[in-house]
Amino acid sequence: QVFQDLGTSVLSGAIKGYNVCLFAYGQTGSGKTYTMMGTPTSVGLTPRICEGLFSREEEDSEEPTSCRIEVSFLEIYNERVRDLLKGSDQKKPFTLRVREHPEKGPYVQGLSQHLVTDYKQVVQLLEEGIANRITAATHVHDASSRSHAIFTIQYTQAILENNLPSEIISKINLVDLAGSERADPNYCKDRLTEGSNINKSLVTLGIVISALVSAPSGGGSSSSNRRQCYIPYRDSVLTWLLKDSLGGNSKTIMIATVSPASTSYNETVSTLRYAAHAKNIINKPRVNEDANVKLIRELREEIDRLKGLLMSLELVCTVDFLSFAENATLKDLSIREKNFHIEQLTKDWTDKWKDKKAIMEEYNMDINRGKAGVMIDSHLPHLIAMEEDILNTSVVLYHLRDGTTKIGRGSVEQEQDIVLQGPWVEREHCCVDNDKGVVTLRPAKGALCTVNGHEITDSCRLSQGAVIVLGRTYKFRFNHPAEAAILRQRRS
Numbered sequence: 001q002v003f004q005d006l007g008t009s010v011l012s013g014a015i016k017g018y019n020v021c022l023f024a025y026g027q028t029g030s031g032k033t034y035t036m037m038g039t040p041t042s043v044g045l046t047p048r049i050c051e052g053l054f055s056r057e058e059e060d061s062e063e064p065t066s067c068r069i070e071v072s073f074l075e076i077y078n079e080r081v082r083d084l085l086k087g088s089d090q091k092k093p094f095t096l097r098v099r100e101h102p103e104k105g106p107y108v109q110g111l112s113q114h115l116v117t118d119y120k121q122v123v124q125l126l127e128e129g130i131a132n133r134i135t136a137a138t139h140v141h142d143a144s145s146r147s148h149a150i151f152t153i154q155y156t157q158a159i160l161e162n163n164l165p166s167e168i169i170s171k172i173n174l175v176d177l178a179g180s181e182r183a184d185p186n187y188c189k190d191r192l193t194e195g196s197n198i199n200k201s202l203v204t205l206g207i208v209i210s211a212l213v214s215a216p217s218g219g220g221s222s223s224s225n226r227r228q229c230y231i232p233y234r235d236s237v238l239t240w241l242l243k244d245s246l247g248g249n250s251k252t253i254m255i256a257t258v259s260p261a262s263t264s265y266n267e268t269v270s271t272l273r274y275a276a277h278a279k280n281i282i283n284k285p286r287v288n289e290d291a292n293v294k295l296i297r298e299l300r301e302e303i304d305r306l307k308g309l310l311m312s313l314e315l316v317c318t319v320d321f322l323s324f325a326e327n328a329t330l331k332d333l334s335i336r337e338k339n340f341h342i343e344q345l346t347k348d349w350t351d352k353w354k355d356k357k358a359i360m361e362e363y364n365m366d367i368n369r370g371k372a373g374v375m376i377d378s379h380l381p382h383l384i385a386m387e388e389d390i391l392n393t394s395v396v397l398y399h400l401r402d403g404t405t406k407i408g409r410g411s412v413e414q415e416q417d418i419v420l421q422g423p424w425v426e427r428e429h430c431c432v433d434n435d436k437g438v439v440t441l442r443p444a445k446g447a448l449c450t451v452n453g454h455e456i457t458d459s460c461r462l463s464q465g466a467v468i469v470l471g472r473t474y475k476f477r478f479n480h481p482a483e484a485a486i487l488r489q490r491r492s
């Protein structure tokens with residue numbers, strides 16, 4: 001029911017392109033983690049929201065949109081930020097720094113982002129992150145979350161609007177705060193430091209909320225308002241990271257969790273007061289559409305407006321023909337200029353898009369598979385340079401297209417497709433012919449070429465996995481994806 005009441009509006013906000021934030025606030029043991037994360041039998045808001053994003057993607061697969069979902073998971077413990085998805089091999093787990101980008105706002109430097117393609121992957125990451133969270137027994141709750149946890153989903157939609165490719169990016173922050181209990185002197189020292197740090201974040205959150213409520217126009221985000229009323233976001237890591245969610249470009253929902261026990265009366269009243277106060281903040285969310293596409297749309301609207309104006313002038317023209325002609329020419333010029341501007345922008349934009357698409361079609365790219373790896377799959381035969389120079393840090397892949405690929409030092413008269421330098425390389429060292437998938441290496445006379453350790457002087461057909469050395473220093477591995485696929489099938 002909580003998902004129906006609140007989760008669905010998180011989804012619809014994100015799909016429209018707004019930033020959304022949902023956070024749970026309340027005393028220890030009142031059900032914040034239960035609400036946000038849930039249990040295997042009673043699934044919480046976070047996994048349900050992720051599921052909603054994926055099921056929406058499947059439903060809309062007919063439309064010309066495509067989505068990318070990236071997630072990150074961090075906790076703030078004792079005012080330090082820790083990546084919950086970076087495995088246990090971190091040497092310095094608490095060293096992530098919060099920084100502020102002039103346009104995008106505060107962010108955590110070095111926080112791992114994980115590209116997810118289905119719901120199962122999200123659940124795995126969530127479980128991994130939850131297991132890494134710091135919990136401890138308090139007097140009321142024996143698995144109490146000692147930290148504030150922020151699960152962030154970056155939801156990017158690529159859409160085609162009036163034949164114009166554009167991207168809409170929305171950020172969903174799902175926050176499970178630590179318990180709002182007071183630091184109890186009966187706790188041991190660590191718990192006390194923790195308690196005061198948890199409270200520091202929550203107290204600052206309270207101060208920020210109060211400041212936003214009393215800010216002119218209910219916490220609007222314009223800079224003049226900010227100048228009149230200082231909001232101490234940077235006094236705690238939590239409020240700094242949630243700056244946009246609290247008083248800016250975000251649709252924000254606060255869930256207050258309270259205990260039904262009469263012994264918790266005071267805490268319950270304080271939570272409800274906190275929530276009632278927070279209710280008065282007025283944010284100014286906006287759709288995060290691409291600035292170029294926005295400009296093009298606005299210019300188009302302006303043209304339509306001017307065209308309308310021109311038509312109405314035409315009606316008046318019988319009354320004052322001369323002034324109409326003058327006006328019309330001016331308007332016409334303005335329209336032409338704007339049309340030109342739009343055409344130029346559209347062209348730049350579409351070209352950029354096409355280039356990207358062409359590259360993506362040629363290379364089948366999958367980033368982040370296996371968390372740290374970058375994989376490039378290509379369906380064309382290619383050479384991969386195996387560098388001997390330990391100072392060379394790039395990975396180079398040369399495609400061998402249909403026809404001839406010339407390799408050598410090159411000269412003014414004879415340019416080479418792959419240029420190699422060095423004393424052992426001839427100006428025209430060798431050629432690689434690709435005749436409808438049959439790939440042959442043709443060494444030039446006197447050029448040093450070896451294939452799988454054998455020096456060759458005549459044409460030699462290359463097979464999948466061949467190791468080629470040109471000159472004495474250039475080593476390549478030959479890959480033939482189509483041949484490899486047949487070999488794999490035979491092997492299985």
Ligand SMILES: Nc1ncnc2c1ncn2[C@@H]1O[C@H](COP(=O)(O)OP(=O)(O)OP(=O)(O)O)[C@@H](O)[C@H]1O
Pocket residue numbers: 026027028029030031032033034035039141143144145146177178179180257
């Ligand atoms: N609405 C609910 N229905 C059933 N069980 C619940 C409900 N809310 C909370 N619980 C149970 O109460 C216990 C405490 O809940 P939870 O861990 O969510 O508290 P919390 O507010 O996150 O506490 P802390 O701030 O100490 O982390 C858990 O065992 C949880 O399963």
